[in-house]
Amino acid sequence: MNPRKPRSQSDRAPAPRSRKPTMADVAAKVGVSRALVSLVFRGQPGASPQTRERVFAAAAELGYRPDMAARLLARGRSKVLGVLFTARNPYHVDLVEAIYPAAEELGYDLVLSAAVPTRDEHKAIEALIGHRSEALLLCGPTIPDADVTAIARRIPTVVVGRHLPGAPLDVVTSYDRPGARSVIDYLVGLGHRDIVHVSGGSRPGAPERRRAYRDAMRSHGLADRIRVIAGNHTEEAGSEAARAMLAEGRPLPTAVFASNDQCAIGLLDVFTRAGVKVPEQVSIVGYDDSHIAGLSHIDLTTVRQDVPRLAHLAVRAADEQLRGAREAGAYLKLESKLLVRGTSGPVLA
Amino acid sequence: MNPRKPRSQSDRAPAPRSRKPTMADVAAKVGVSRALVSLVFRGQPGASPQTRERVFAAAAELGYRPDMAARLLARGRSKVLGVLFTARNPYHVDLVEAIYPAAEELGYDLVLSAAVPTRDEHKAIEALIGHRSEALLLCGPTIPDADVTAIARRIPTVVVGRHLPGAPLDVVTSYDRPGARSVIDYLVGLGHRDIVHVSGGSRPGAPERRRAYRDAMRSHGLADRIRVIAGNHTEEAGSEAARAMLAEGRPLPTAVFASNDQCAIGLLDVFTRAGVKVPEQVSIVGYDDSHIAGLSHIDLTTVRQDVPRLAHLAVRAADEQLRGAREAGAYLKLESKLLVRGTSGPVLA
DNA sequence: AGCCGAAACTAGCGCGCTCCAGTCACGCGG
């Protein structure tokens, strides 16, 4: 068995459903040159209104669609942004949803590539580059700093939601420290003192949130109550943390601050199933305000990041890099703000 | 100033991002023809092992990546499959994750396009076609039958997880009827009689599951206990249904069969928060076995669809259509099987 | 020696499109 198959006839043109019409077909039908059709389709001046009309009519009749690949190839600029995201992360999904309109506004098209368990971020990024993305938007990438830097040297890159100072790329993110701090301030204001933090390890944003938690606790004179449980940005990590707390036998904290919403939801589920009342017995606060946090049955208190604006800035940063408007290296940070919902409340005596 | 610089032959710019290296650059560096480099990169026979080695070395040094757009253009076949999915649907995410390896196996590349609130499926599909997808894989599309049919006439199409008989496309899905039926059989076997179904409206698979529920109830002599609550394939719909049941004042059913996992989770959350014990007071069963169903804190009884196989068949169907191996119109159905987890149990006297 | 065929490699066209440098007709002032 030869592992590589020789190209056979069947590997060539697919059974033509009817050959895809090209610009030349449209041009021929109207009786003009291809160049004119091209002009019309790009909406550029240089064609009379009547001709435009006829071109569009002929195109519609033939079912012609401009071929992106050829267009990309011919044009210096491809106007395509590659977006890397983690399919399982609802916050990333929110980001992607917000990036679409932002990109459209500036005339960019999007190509998505998902990082999934069987397909790591490196591969996903290669695919994006291969598909002729002009620039990359990386949503909370988890590969090492050095790798991100190496990629950024090859292609304009914008990292969203991860702190990565000093690399030749733009960073768009929220101020994690004040966001996390406001959570602690809020909880302390409600009378909480035993506030546990379930951390997200080295996940994007997690170190900052952890540090802000510690700082805030100290500044409230609660240094001795600091407790960080190592976790992750997943439901599974949250539920494990909750089970661990329940299994300890000692009293539960009155509040838990999770490093992101998924983790918070894991906590929430395990606690409520164990009969622990939220927020009466334990307040739970997440981070990100991903769309699931807002669902009525979750109703999670969390920290909202301004996702549409984040997306907008990210696309604009990419555009600026591409236009050569400035060097890469911008560090854009947005305010984020506490969003009080139903999973948090005062300490009940 | 003209941004378009003429290409100078001797452009060996160490300035990192000056210009993307092309195959010609690699060829020049190695001292062979472009054609040979092309052979090497396609893994085709016709190059000596030493040459291969040198080509790869030079490519790595230059940071060369084959340009998909050009490759697509030059090759009759683009070998790209366009995948439409709903970013917020975890089951779709599972599917996408499974499609990646399946596509790779047959030598296809993937382009994803997400249907999101601000960007409907039509637009997403146009984008896929524009990016030169040879065929479309539509994960549970929600646009009208006629629209899907119209698209399928333009481009080979495979629909996953939606019943759509008689259209010029392939369908890959699971047997929803037996799957749903096994749920009812199982619940009845545990002693349940008051089994409510929260339906998914006209969402892919939902009508079949609803019908199977009704049929199964009747065949168990429970025709008078049939109760369908109109819903959707979202958490929100599940939670609404749960709230509605709680608000009614009359006794809860002993079991609820939701049309998909997300809906089931909505139910689950509202019930547990209201202090209703699952499964002691109410058993809850979902459908799809999306990855969230398996999370330890959810531990949802559900119906597993064989996602890897579904993905595999879908890709193969697309491949077959493209190769002209057969006409479109295949209807592939897989077995699905009940997966008993922690949210279901016997009726307690 | 002479022939042959496979292995290794090359030349060059063409994929569908964009873009630049024209060409053509037409009107107008000198």
Next chain:
DNA sequence: CCGCGTGACTGGAGCGCGCTAGTTTCGGCT
């Protein structure tokens, strides 16, 4: 009458690659 500007349109050279039809080299066989 010519020159000249302007709007409408055309020709053709690429973009980076794949692929067919070669050419050259070389070892083995009669």
